[in-house]
Structure formats: structure tokens, C-alpha cells
Amino acid sequence: MTSLPDTPLLDQVKFPADLKSIEDRDLPQLAREVRDEMIDAVSTTGGHLGAGLGVVELTIAIHKVFDTPDDRLIFDVGHQCYPHKILTGRRDRIRTLRQEDGLSGFTKRAESEYDPFGAAHSSTSISAGLGMAVAADLSKTDRKVIAIIGDGAMSAGMAYEALNNAGALDARLIVILNDNDMSIAPPTGAMSAYLARLASGRTYMGFRDFGKKLTAYLGKSVDRAITRAVEHARGYVTGGTMFEELGFYHIGPIDGHSFEHLLPVLRNVRDNQKGPVLIHVVTQKGKGYPPAEAAADKYHGVNKFDVITGTQAKAKPNAPSYTAVFGEALVEEARHDEKIVGITAAMPSGTGLDKLQDVFPERTFDVGIAEQHAVTFAAGLASEGYKPFCALYSTFLQRGYDQVVHDVAIQGLPVRFPIDRAGFVGADGPTHAGSFDTGFLASLPGFVVMAAADEAELKHMVRTAAAYDAGPISFRYPRGEGVGVALPERGEILEIGRGRIVKQGSKVALLSFGTRLADCLLAAEDLDAAGLSTTVADARFAKPLDHDLIRQLARHHAVVVTVEEGAVGGFGSQVVHFLVNEGLLDNGLKVRSLVLPDIWMDQAKPETMYAKAGLDAAGILKTVFAALGQDVPEVTAAG
Numbered sequence: 027m028t029s030l031p032d033t034p035l036l037d038q039v040k041f042p043a044d045l046k047s048i049e050d051r052d053l054p055q056l057a058r059e060v061r062d063e064m065i066d067a068v069s070t071t072g073g074h075l076g077a078g079l080g081v082v083e084l085t086i087a088i089h090k091v092f093d094t095p096d097d098r099l100i101f102d103v104g105h106q107c108y109p110h111k112i113l114t115g116r117r118d119r120i121r122t123l124r125q126e127d128g129l130s131g132f133t134k135r136a137e138s139e140y141d142p143f144g145a146a147h148s149s150t151s152i153s154a155g156l157g158m159a160v161a162a163d164l165s166k167t168d169r170k171v172i173a174i175i176g177d178g179a180m181s182a183g184m185a186y187e188a189l190n191n192a193g194a195l196d197a198r199l200i201v202i203l204n205d206n207d208m209s210i211a212p213p214t215g216a217m218s219a220y221l222a223r224l225a226s227g228r229t230y231m232g233f234r235d236f237g238k239k240l241t242a243y244l245g246k247s248v249d250r251a252i253t254r255a256v257e258h259a260r261g262y263v264t265g266g267t268m269f270e271e272l273g274f275y276h277i278g279p280i281d282g283h284s285f286e287h288l289l290p291v292l293r294n295v296r297d298n299q300k301g302p303v304l305i306h307v308v309t310q311k312g313k314g315y316p317p318a319e320a321a322a323d324k325y326h327g328v329n330k331f332d333v334i335t336g337t338q339a340k341a342k343p344n345a346p347s348y349t350a351v352f353g354e355a356l357v358e359e360a361r362h363d364e365k366i367v368g369i370t371a372a373m374p375s376g377t378g379l380d381k382l383q384d385v386f387p388e389r390t391f392d393v394g395i396a397e398q399h400a401v402t403f404a405a406g407l408a409s410e411g412y413k414p415f416c417a418l419y420s421t422f423l424q425r426g427y428d429q430v431v432h433d434v435a436i437q438g439l440p441v442r443f444p445i446d447r448a449g450f451v452g453a454d455g456p457t458h459a460g461s462f463d464t465g466f467l468a469s470l471p472g473f474v475v476m477a478a479a480d481e482a483e484l485k486h487m488v489r490t491a492a493a494y495d496a497g498p499i500s501f502r503y504p505r506g507e508g509v510g511v512a513l514p515e516r517g518e519i520l521e522i523g524r525g526r527i528v529k530q531g532s533k534v535a536l537l538s539f540g541t542r543l544a545d546c547l548l549a550a551e552d553l554d555a556a557g558l559s560t561t562v563a564d565a566r567f568a569k570p571l572d573h574d575l576i577r578q579l580a581r582h583h584a585v586v587v588t589v590e591e592g593a594v595g596g597f598g599s600q601v602v603h604f605l606v607n608e609g610l611l612d613n614g615l616k617v618r619s620l621v622l623p624d625i626w627m628d629q630a631k632p633e634t635m636y637a638k639a640g641l642d643a644a645g646i647l648k649t650v651f652a653a654l655g656q657d658v659p660e661v662t663a664a665g
């Protein structure tokens with residue numbers, strides 16, 4: 027057991043109000059202690075490290091200058107909020123970050139009054155902040171609203187919709203652009219290049235002009251401290267920037283690790299703000315922790331690690347991850363078909379598209395955090411005969427739903443949607459769970475909707491999607507390791523709308539859609555042992571449904587249970603709808619549908635979450651016995 031970091035100054039700060047009595051000159055020391063505390067905590071929990079390390083000074087400065095929680099502080103994405111949590115009454119629980127019953131890894135309204143807006147998906151902060159700023163005006167309060175948004179998050183359309191609206195409303199909103207020249211991967215896009223140009227000073231003008239402009243805007247004389255801050259800054263923007271054209275008063279770039287720069291600027295804005303202000307702050311992701319500063323990903327998301335060496339704990343995998351299997355299978359298909367292209371929205375390694383990028387860089391597109399655009403961009407490619415694989419996490423595909431409906435499905439365009447992170451994801455909690463894609467895709471006419479039961483099935487689905495050119499097609503698979511099945515050299519082309527019987531029985535039928543198949547098989551062993559001969563089927567398709575398979579299960583079993591890692595309205599609902607309309611429920615067949623529970627389930631280990639949801643083998647058994655009006659026998663393999 028290592029000792030906790032020595033933090034004499036931080037020990038005096040439980041809430042932001044305690045910062046008021048700390049001298050400005052002592053803040054660098056406080057920043058060091060916050061960093062030490064955060065590094066130590068994340069070394070035991072894992073989590074988002076680099077982003078928080080980069081905003082330690084900024085977070086302290088804002089809490090020092092503003093009056094939170096009455097003034098509203100919003101973190102975009104929220105993955106950089108650990109220093110904020112340490113300073114806002116949650117230090118005593120900081121070592122429970124992202125653990126079961128612990129602190130969320132993001133900002134969360136239910137957790138603290140210092141989190142006025144929850145996040146985890148990016149690029150929402152300016153819109154939410156604008157709403158709060160307008161509410162403050164309508165309520166005639168002098169409350170300040172500050173939204174911190176990263177350069178990566180600045181690539182999403184929603185951020186521009188909000189800037190556009192804020193400029194027109196002349197709202198008293200403070201946007202802090204935290205520019206660390208990093209997203210999860212190095213940032214892409216013209217906007218990123220534009221910010222780099224601003225930060226490099228090419229468009230800057232001299233201090234005299236900046237000072238004049240600031241004085242004119244703020245309506246008061248600029249104090250000596252801000253003069254010093256601005257002199258130390260790398261340059262001054264005085265007009266003509268995109269933000270100014272949109273109606274923002276634009277300050278910066280300033281050094282986001284210097285209290286001498288941050289404090290006077292924030293104090294002046296606090297005391298003299300008239301309309302929307304954007305402060306461009308330059309920071310370094312991973313700042314203050316050498317292993318993070320040196321890492322290519324700046325320790326965006328880490329496992330538990332050794333603080334001295336930075337070495338992350340990695341359990342030896344039993345099987346390749348679904349993401350890796352997908353990435354490799356896509357490369358394989360791309361070798362056979364030059365029309366295949368890959369699209370990621372700022373998640374190249376998270377989706378496995380980095381593998382395609384390595385082999386076919388000219389056929390791989392990282393569009394930045396821009397899921398809506400990713401979908402319609404894919405539609406455009408498909409309309410010209412290309413075969414786009416638009417690889418998104420289930421939770422982020424939600425962003426592009428209208429594009430899926432309007433730009434892809436209605437036009438019947440053959441966009442392929444590999445959907446990663448299907449089902450519970452564990453530590454990221456409810457914001458990142460992949461719960462709804464089956465429901466929202468299977469309700470669309472003409473969509474083919476698949477789920478892989480294991481990693482070999484995933485390979486088949488990649489090949490099937492590559493071969494299928496008649497319209498949109500999706501396939502979902504979870505975060506983490508596969509089940510360890512043997513992998514074929516290349517996937518097979520599956521017959522569209524055809525499931526498979528994995529194990530034949532006669533009394534109970536478990537109809538699985540996705541990777542719960544393994545738990546269905548486990549449950550089946552116990553059911554067989556209890557004298558309930560059990561069929562296990564892998565539906566493969568939620569759309570089109572395998573009607574023959576479902577009829578057969580319904581006619582030859584007493585109980586049919588559908589099982590999926592998705593919310594109600596998905597696969598099970600499609601099956602029940604079919605059974606009802608076919609009259610297959612008219613003769614006493616017992617049907618049960620196991621889905622994710624209708625709650626926002628907080629983070630825990632995925633297996634714990636599935637057990638709580640009744641979607642593990644024990645839960646499946648319980649459901650079957652309950653359907654038959656029987657108690658679960660004492661000794662079962664699953665229980």
C-alpha cells in the first residue's frame with residue numbers, strides 16, 4: 027500500500043469558497059497538489075487522465091474567480107472534470123471514480139450542485155450554457171455562465187449552432203476554448219488547423235491594439251495584471267477571427283497553465299462582461315505527468331497504472347477484442363474490394379478503424395467528432411457506388427439518427443454501420459451504454475439489422491455487409507474481449523434474414539440476439555439438467571426476422587425467451603410483434619422478452635450490470651422457471 031500524496035494546501039480546500047482565502051501566489055502549489063491527488067486516484071481506478079491534467083490551473087482559476095455553484099460552470103464532455111470534483115466537495119470519494127456505487131467519470135447533475143449540467147457526449151456545453159445565460163437574463167440575475175469546450179469537441183456541428191445563436195442573442199455567455207491540440211487522437215480537420223494558426227500567432231496584432239480594444243469592450247481601464255498577462259501571451263487577437271465574426275468578443279490565446287495569465291483575464295471578464303466572450307486558452311493534455319506528456323494519446327483514457335513508471339496494468343486477454351476482430355476483418359474485405367472505405371468520427375483506435383488507416387490511409391476518413399456528418403458523408407459515398415463502413419459506437423450513432431433515417435434509409439443507400447460498444451460498457455456508465463440502436467434501426471423500412479453472437483460471427487457479418495449492396499445494413503458487437511471461438515481466415519456471407527439453431531431441444535427455446543448467446547448456452551445446460559430440454563437459437567437478424575425459425579420455435583416449444591443487450595423496443599419487440607400478428611400466441615405459448623432494464627444504470631463491471639439486469643445465465647434461468655410457474659432448483663451451473 028503506497029502512501030497518499032502530501033497535500034497540505036489542498037487539505038484546506040473542500041469547496042471552492044475555501045479558495046478565496048488562498049493567495050494567488052500559492053495557487054501553483056495548489057495546482058501541483060491537485061495533480062498529485064488526481065494522478066494517485068486515477069492510478070487506482072483507471073479513467074480519463076490526460077484531459078483533467080491539462081485543465082488543473084484553469085479549473086482552479088475559474089473556481090477562484092467565479093462564485094460557483096451560483097455561477098454556472100459547464101465542462102464539455104466532462105471527462106476533464108476530475109480536478110473540479112476534487113475541489114467541489116468530492117475529494118473524499120475521488121478514489122471511487124467510475125467504480126460501482128462511486129463517482130461518475132463525468133459531470134452529473136444528480137451528483138453535485140457544482141455540476142449544473144451533465145455530459146459525456148461532446149459539444150453540448152455551449153448550447154446548454156447559452157440556455158442558462160438566457161435564463162439568467164430572463165430571471166434578471168447577474169449569474170455568470172462559463173462553458174469549457176475542447177478543440178476536439180469544437181469539430182461538432184452543434185457547437186457552431188450554439189455559437190451562431192449566442193452571437194445573435196448577444197448573450198452573456200463565457201466560452202473557454204481549451205485548445206490542447208488533441209482530441210482522443212490528434213485532431214483532424216480545417217477547424218483544427220485554423221485554431222493552430224490562431225495559436226501560432228500568425229494572425230495576432232500588437233498589445234497596444236489589443237489593450238485599446240479590450241478597454242473599449244470592457245468599458246473600464248485594463249489593470250496592470252492583465253497588461254502583464256497579455257504581454258506574456260504569445261499574441262493577441264484583435265479582430266477578424268471567425269469567433270468575432272460570429273459576435274463573440276475573442277480573447278487569447280493565453281497560457282492556460284499560467285495563473286498570471288488566467289486570473290486577470292477571468293477577473294476582467296467577470297467584472298465587465300457585456301455580451302458573449304470566447305477566451306482561447308492553450309493547454310497541454312497530460313500536463314505535469316511525464317508519462318502522459320510523452321504518450322501519443324496523452325493518456326486520454328488509462329487503466330490502473332504505476333505512478334512512478336506510468337506503466338498501465340493490462341490483464342492478459344483470453345481472446346481478441348471485438349473491436350480488433352472488426353478492424354482486421356475490414357482490412358481483409360478492403361483488400362478484396364477497392365470500393366470499401368472506412369469512416370470514423372474521432373475514434374480511430376476505439377473503433378478499430380486505425381487498422382484500415384494503417385493499410386489504406388487514402389480510404390480511411392476521420393471526420394472529427396461529427397457523427398451526423400459522418401453518416402451523411404457515408405451516404406454521399408454510397409450514392410457514388412462506394413461501400414462505406416461508417417463505424418460508430420452505438421451511443422454516438424444516436425447523434426446521427428435523422429441522417430440515418432433521411433439521408434441513408436429513405437434513399438435505400440447501402441451504408442454499412444458497424445456498431446461498437448453495444449450493450450453495457452462498464453465504467454463509462456449510462457451515457458455510453460449502447461442500448462437503443464436495435465430499436466431505432468429495426469423500425470426503419472428496408473434496414474438490415476444484425477448482431478454478432480461471438481467474434482467469428484462478427485467476421486461473417488463484416489463480410490456479409492461488404493457483399494450486401496441493396497440498402498443499409500448494420501451489425502452490433504460489444505466492448506471488450508470475444509468469447510475465444512476459433513476464427514475463420516475470412517468471414518462467410520450470411521443469408522440475409524436467416525438465423526441458426528445452435529442447440530436443439532424441445533421444451534424451452536432461448537432465442538438470442540447478440541453476445542448473450544453464451545449465457546443462453548450456460549442456462550440451457552441447467553435447464554436440460556432440470557429436465558427442460560432447451561433449444562438455443564442465434565437470431566443473427568433483428569431485421570428481416572427469420573420468420574421460419576420463429577414459427578418453428580413457437581410451434582414446438584412451451585416457452586420462448588428472447589434475449590438481447592438492448593432496450594425494450596428492439597429485437598424482442600420485433601419478435602413479439604410477429605408472434606402476435608401470426609396468431610402464434612393464441613394457443614398458450616409462453617413468451618418472455620429479456621431486455622436492458624428501463625432505468626439509467628450507473629457504472630459497474632459489465633458482468634455485474636448484466637447480472638443486475640437479469641441478462642446473465644442465472645437471470646435467464648429464473649425467467650424460464652417463472653414462466654413455467656416453477657422455482658429455480660437449488661443447484662444450477664449458472665446460479
Ligand SMILES: Cc1ncc(C[n+]2csc(CCOP(=O)(O)OP(=O)(O)O)c2C)c(N)n1
Binds near residue numbers: 105208326396425
Ligand atoms: C458525440 C461524441 N463523440 C465522440 C466522443 C468520444 N470522445 C470523448 S472525448 C473526445 C475527444 C475530445 O477532445 P477535446 O474536446 O479536445 O478534449 P481533450 O480530451 O483534448 O481535453 C472524444 C472524441 C464523445 N464523447 N461524444
Ligand SMILES: CC(=O)[C@@H](O)[C@H](O)COP(=O)(O)O
Binds near residue numbers: 210
Ligand atoms: C469520454 C469518451 O467518450 C471516451 O473517451 C470514451 O470514454 C471512450 O470509451 P472506450 O474506452 O470504450 O473507447
Ligand SMILES: [Mg+2]
Binds near residue numbers: 178179205206207209
Ligand atoms: Mg483537445
